[in-house]
Amino acid sequence: MTAFVIKRLAFAIVTLFGVLxxxxxxVRVLPGDPALVILGDQANQASIxxxxxxxxxxxxxxxxxxxxxxxxxxxxxxxxxxxxxPVIQEIMNVLPDTIELTVVSLILGVVVGVPLGVWSAxxxxxxxxxxxxxxxxxxxxxPAFVSAILLLMAFAIQLRWFPVISSGQGDTIGARLRDLxxxxxxxxxxxxxxxxxxxxxxxxxxxxxxYVRTARAKGLSFAVIVWRHCLRNALIPVVTVVGLYLGIxxxxxxxxxxxxxxxxxxxxxxxxxxxRDYTMLQGMMVIxxxxxxxxxxxxxxxxxxxxxxxxxx
Amino acid sequence: MKHAALSLSxxxxxxxxxxxxxQADGTTLSVGMASADAGTLDPHRATTTPDKxxxxxxxxxxxxxxPGQASPExxxxxxxxxxxxxxxxxxxxxxxxxxVACHGDYGNLDAEDVVFSLNRAMDADSxxxxxxxxxxxxxxxxxxxxxxxxxxxxxxSLLGLLVPYHGGNIVCQDAVEALGDTFQSEPIGTGPFxxxxxxxxxxxxxxxxxxxxxGEPAIKEIFYRYIPSDSSRDLxxxxxxxxxxxxxQEQTWVERIAEVPxxxxxxxxxxxxxxxxxxxxxxxxxxxxxxxAIAHAIDRDTMVQFxxxxxxxxxxxxxxxxxxxxxxxxxxxxxxxxxxxELLAEAGxxxxxxxxxxxxxxPGMLTTMEAVQALLRAANINLEIETVEHATFHSQIRDxxxxxxxxxxxxxxxxxxxxxxxxxxxSIVGTPTAVTNFSHCxxxxxxxxxxxxxxxxxxxxxxxxxxxxxxxxxxxxxxIYQNLQLWAWKDNLDLGVEVDGSLNLSPPVTEEAHFTE
Numbered sequence: 057m058t059a060f061v062i063k064r065l066a067f068a069i070v071t072l073f074g075v076l077x078x079x080x081x082x083v084r085v086l087p088g089d090p091a092l093v094i095l096g097d098q099a100n101q102a103s104i105x106x107x108x109x110x111x112x113x114x115x116x117x118x119x120x121x122x123x124x125x126x127x128x129x130x131x132x133x134x135x136x137x138x139x140x141x142p143v144i145q146e147i148m149n150v151l152p153d154t155i156e157l158t159v160v161s162l163i164l165g166v167v168v169g170v171p172l173g174v175w176s177a178x179x180x181x182x183x184x185x186x187x188x189x190x191x192x193x194x195x196x197x198x199p200a201f202v203s204a205i206l207l208l209m210a211f212a213i214q215l216r217w218f219p220v221i222s223s224g225q226g227d228t229i230g231a232r233l234r235d236l237x238x239x240x241x242x243x244x245x246x247x248x249x250x251x252x253x254x255x256x257x258x259x260x261x262x263x264x265x266x267y268v269r270t271a272r273a274k275g276l277s278f279a280v281i282v283w284r285h286c287l288r289n290a291l292i293p294v295v296t297v298v299g300l301y302l303g304i305x306x307x308x309x310x311x312x313x314x315x316x317x318x319x320x321x322x323x324x325x326x327x328x329x330x331x332r333d334y335t336m337l338q339g340m341m342v343i344x345x346x347x348x349x350x351x352x353x354x355x356x357x358x359x360x361x362x363x364x365x366x367x368x369x
Numbered sequence: 370m371k372h373a374a375l376s377l378s379x380x381x382x383x384x385x386x387x388x389x390x391x392q393a394d395g396t397t398l399s400v401g402m403a404s405a406d407a408g409t410l411d412p413h414r415a416t417t418t419p420d421k422x423x424x425x426x427x428x429x430x431x432x433x434x435x436p437g438q439a440s441p442e443x444x445x446x447x448x449x450x451x452x453x454x455x456x457x458x459x460x461x462x463x464x465x466x467x468x469v470a471c472h473g474d475y476g477n478l479d480a481e482d483v484v485f486s487l488n489r490a491m492d493a494d495s496x497x498x499x500x501x502x503x504x505x506x507x508x509x510x511x512x513x514x515x516x517x518x519x520x521x522x523x524x525x526s527l528l529g530l531l532v533p534y535h536g537g538n539i540v541c542q543d544a545v546e547a548l549g550d551t552f553q554s555e556p557i558g559t560g561p562f563x564x565x566x567x568x569x570x571x572x573x574x575x576x577x578x579x580x581x582x583x584g585e586p587a588i589k590e591i592f593y594r595y596i597p598s599d600s601s602r603d604l605x606x607x608x609x610x611x612x613x614x615x616x617x618q619e620q621t622w623v624e625r626i627a628e629v630p631x632x633x634x635x636x637x638x639x640x641x642x643x644x645x646x647x648x649x650x651x652x653x654x655x656x657x658x659x660x661x662a663i664a665h666a667i668d669r670d671t672m673v674q675f676x677x678x679x680x681x682x683x684x685x686x687x688x689x690x691x692x693x694x695x696x697x698x699x700x701x702x703x704x705x706x707x708x709x710x711e712l713l714a715e716a717g718x719x720x721x722x723x724x725x726x727x728x729x730x731x732p733g734m735l736t737t738m739e740a741v742q743a744l745l746r747a748a749n750i751n752l753e754i755e756t757v758e759h760a761t762f763h764s765q766i767r768d769x770x771x772x773x774x775x776x777x778x779x780x781x782x783x784x785x786x787x788x789x790x791x792x793x794x795x796s797i798v799g800t801p802t803a804v805t806n807f808s809h810c811x812x813x814x815x816x817x818x819x820x821x822x823x824x825x826x827x828x829x830x831x832x833x834x835x836x837x838x839x840x841x842x843x844x845x846x847x848x849i850y851q852n853l854q855l856w857a858w859k860d861n862l863d864l865g866v867e868v869d870g871s872l873n874l875s876p877p878v879t880e881e882a883h884f885t886e
Contacts, residue, residue: 088760094409095497096416097763097778098790101803103500106493138408140553149569201598208604220605221594223571314405315598317605319570323597327405332760 057360060368061353068349072342076128079341080121083334090137090332111137124338133342134335138327143339146324151343154320157313158305160240162298165247170294172248173255174287177263188252195249200308204242204315211238222316239316247305254297258290265289291362299355303348395884396589398862400875401602401611404595406570411553412538413489413496421534422615422875423573423593427472428540428558430533431463431483431516436877439638439870440782441693444528448478448539448559449516458523458824465514470580471541472563480510482542487518489545490536498536523822525785525829526693533560534781534872561586561880570595587883606632612862613876616855618733620677626857633860636680638870639779640851642689643737646774646791646807647846653722654772660844662712663724664702666748667741671704672849675740680855684848687792687840691870694784694820694833699841709748721749726773728754729762737849738775766807769799774807777852782872784833788817792840810845813837861885 091107092099108114112123127134133143176188212220222235262268263286271281310322321340328336360366404419412424433447434440449463469478487508493499506521524530531537544557555564561583562575575591596602599617606614607629616622616634627634647654647663654660669683688695713721728738735756742752752773757765766774780786789804790796794811796804813836820832840846856876858864865881 086761088758088764092763092767093760094414094416097805098416098780099497099804100500100796101767101801103493103497105801110494139406140409140550146569205600205604208601213604213608216608219610220601220608221596221610223568315601317594317596317598317601319568323405323570323595326597330760331408 057368061357064353064356068346068353071349072345075341075345076125076338077121079338080124081117083332083337084117084120086332088332090334093331094138128342133339136328136333136336138331138333138336143335146336147321147339147343150319150321150324153318154306154309154313154322157236157239157243157309157318157320158302160236161243161247161305161309162302164240164244165251166298168244169248169251170255170287173252173294174259174282174290176252176256177259178282180260188256192249192252195245196253198246199311200242200246201311201315203245204239204312207238207242208315220317222318235318239312239318242312242316243305243308246308247301250297250301250304251294255290255294258293259286262286262290288362292359295355295358295362299351302351306344306347395886396587397592398588398590398613398878398882399592399594399611400613400615401594401596401605402615403597403599403602403617405597406595407554407567407573409553410556410564410573412533412540412556412558413498413536414553416497418615418874419595421873423575424538424556424558425533425871425873425875426562426575426591426878427556427560427564428533428538429469429560430537430539431465431531432528432537433532434872435866436879437864437866437868437870439872440691441526441529441532444532447533448483449531454527458527459520461518461520461527462511463516463518465516466582467514468582469559470578470582471544471559472557472578473544475541475544475547475557478539478541478559479513480516483516483539484508484510485542485545486539487516487536489540490538496536501530501536523824525821526781526783529781529783532872562588562591562878565590581880584880586880588878591878606857613858613878614856615875616857618680618852618855620680623677623679623855629857631860632857633862634855634857635868635876637854637856637868637874637876638691639782639872640682640689640691640853641777641779642684642851643734643775643777643849644684644687644791645741645847645849646776647844648769648772648774648808649843649845650809651772653716653718654724656716657843658712658716659718659722661702662709662716662748663745663750664844664847665705665712666709666745666750667847667849668704668744669849671744672737672740676737676850676852680853681850682853684850685841686837687846687848688784688787688833688837689779689782689848689851692780692782692784692787694830696830696834696837698834699838701841702844702847706748709750713749721751723751723753724772725753725755726775727762727765727771728756728775729759730756731759733852734775734777737777741775741849767798767803767805769807771807776805776807778805779874784837785817785821788813788833788836788840789821792836792845793817808845810840810843812843812845813839 091104095103095107135142136146172188176185179185208220211218218234218238222239268281271285313320313322325340402419408417408420409415412428415421415424429447431447431449432444435443435445448465448469450466452461452463454461471478490496491499491502491505504520504522504524507519509517511517541557545552554567561578561581563578565576566574572592572594577586577589579585596605602614605611623634626632647660649655673681673683685697685701686695686699738754742754745752791805792810792813794814795802796806797809798807816832816836820829823829823832854874861884863883863885864877866877868876871877
């Protein structure tokens with residue numbers, strides 16, 4: 057097990073290195089010049105060249121690349137080309153907000169999605185099944201920014217239960233939860249829609265297994281069969297999906313953060329892209345890659361908890 | 370029943386919490402700005418509307434444009450009480466107020482600070498605006514509160530370079546030196562409001578400067594909130610969480626926001642002028658008849674109707690209306706499809722032409738270009754639009770990659786600035802001195818350069834007018850309309866001045882601004 061984790065982490069470093077290399081070159085191949093963005097559109101060519109030199113952008117690409125890798129290894133991610141603040145500090149300022157939102161949405165998605173999926177499978181082709189399937193389809197097809205505006209119109213403007221600006225800066229737990237509620241519901245419901253569908257189909261497959269029939273034949277109650285025997289076997293695909301969709305969740309959190317005006321990686325990456333803030337983009341890619349790698353590792357480890365037959369080598 | 374009672378009490382709890390969040394004491398101003406975060410807050414570096422809008426409330430210049438106005442004709446004393454200039458216009462002496470205090474503990478502002486500040490603005494290493502000060506040969510303290518500026522050649526609007534807009538923002542030497550790199554995120558000025566706090570991606574908080582030389586402001590706190598989503602900003606204004614809002618720059622926004630009860634909408638100058646630049650170095654646009662044909666085929670009235678007549682004004686000259694030196698006495702090309710077709714036939718294109726434009730995906734600009742495309746089609750002019758992302762657009766048009774360039778910009782409102790950046794041959798894109806001359810226009814260099822050093826205002830105006838006539842006669846570019854700046858605020862917020870314009874693109878929130886109830 058420990059060996060497995062170490063091996064996976066070593067592999068993660070290779071992945072990280074590959075991603076960093078690709079990101080480094082992609083942001084530089086993109087047309088658009090950070091010096092021009094920083095100086096504004098009244099700058100003349102001479103001052104743009106001067107700033108490019110100051111930012112080190114006039115160096116050969118390979119030299120820039122070695123500088124960058126050297127910096128990453130010793131933990132120096134540079135300063136934002138636009139704001140001049142250290143990249144690591146800018147990311148760490150808002151990373152907890154994104155993690156908070158994503159984790160709460162994930163929990164919400166599991167708590168709502170798994171029972172609905174199971175229920176839908178048990179009631180296959182009956183009214184509850186149809187309702188759940190239509191609802192989950194709606195959740196899948198409604199873009200995050202549309203559902204976000206609808207939630208705001210209903211709960212912030214009409215009912216006035218929640219603020220439009222979810223600053224996430226509340227001093228008390230109550231205030232913090234109030235700021236978190238709408239964004240988490242928005243993301244959580246999308247997550248629930250995905251999980252419901254996977255839980256339903258996994259459950260349907262398990263319900264047709266021989267051991268289920270055996271269990272019923274020997275007189276076990278239906279509830280025990282479903283919740284103790286079937287669910288555990290149906291959980292593997294659900295965990296896979298949760299791990300995979302965590303990436304989608306972080307993607308959707310970009311839009312959610314912007315519409316609800318929450319601080320987070322989303323607002324950071326949009327700004328960095330628009331302004332061609334190379335150093336910031338590189339730093340953010342390191343973080344995103346780390347998150348994906350760690351989530352994948354966690355997913356693998358959870359498999360073992362659910363199914364003791366799985367061995368790590 | 371139990372559920373209903375529970376949800377009711379929950380609702381009451383949440384509602385009371387929501388209300389307590391809003392500031393009800395009448396001295397806190399919340400502003401919603403369209404940006405994901407603060408950029409740099411160094412006034413000699415910041416160039417974007419969100420950053421300039423905030424710095425507007427924190428800094429002074431030697432002189433300023435009267436709050437609520439945008440034109441240099443309203444220049445009045447700010448830090449300087451009075452000034453004199455030599456007859457040749459090369460030596461300017463400013464006498465300063467002695468009661469100007471830097472924010473925080475940085476003490477009294479004297480002539481040394483002003484010298485330091487202007488030198489900083491002139492230095493390309495510390496300023497984005499260094500090139501504006503090319504004619505400054507020295508800035509000296511000639512007394513504890515007296516500053517003398519010596520020029521190597523006259524400039525068209527020296528006072529314009531000293532208003533708190535670009536490099537004219539006066540910083541305090543001790544603060545800049547003590548704060549170092551921190552200065553760009555915690556700037557120190559002398560204005561009515563001072564920096565208090567920055568919450569990443571959330572807001573910058575300003576507080577009233579109790580030592581402000583015009584008196585302590587009535588507003589005690591300003592939260593300048595970064596809300597990039599247009600819809601969320603509107604909803605936050607509607608729910609009362611913000612008092613002042615930077616608008617989506619369209620007439621439909623004005624109509625929509627005006628329906629929120631208790632709202633005052635402001636349509637402010639200077640406008641951003643939308644101009645279609647025609648690259649005269651690329652066929653078929655190298656033929657003046659082709660360029661005139663295009664001018665005849667664009668109907669400005671239709672364009673103004675399309676963008677909304679409350680927020681746009683038609684443009685006829687290459688210098689925006691309202692700028693010092695503007696004239697409307699220029700060759701005009703009335704809307705006529707027949708004339709356009711005739712001119713094209715004369716130029717040897719009886720079956721029409723195809724021209725190409727690289728264009729940004731920014732919706733406000735793209736709809737304009739698409740409307741122009743539709744108008745041109747009637748005259749057999751096929752305008753192909755290749756859309757690219759905004760930063761890519763800026764970089765490609767500067768590489769001289771586009772035959773037609775649609776550009777929208779506001780500048781310091783003196784004819785020289787617009788003419789120099791867009792129509793002087795030095796500014797042609799692709800050259801080391803390039804700025805934004807996309808058309809390769811070089812027909813009015815003598816007039817533009819001559820006006821710059823002309824001391825007699827009448828003669829200067831005549832030269833600027835001649836430059837505008839020549840540019841329109843050759844049709845280097847086709848001005849379409851000016852898009853004014855849109856803001857709205859609660860009508861119980863009294864800014865204390867009539868707001869007609871604002872050079873810094875945010876409404877003037879000065880010591881006089883206050884809530885009326």
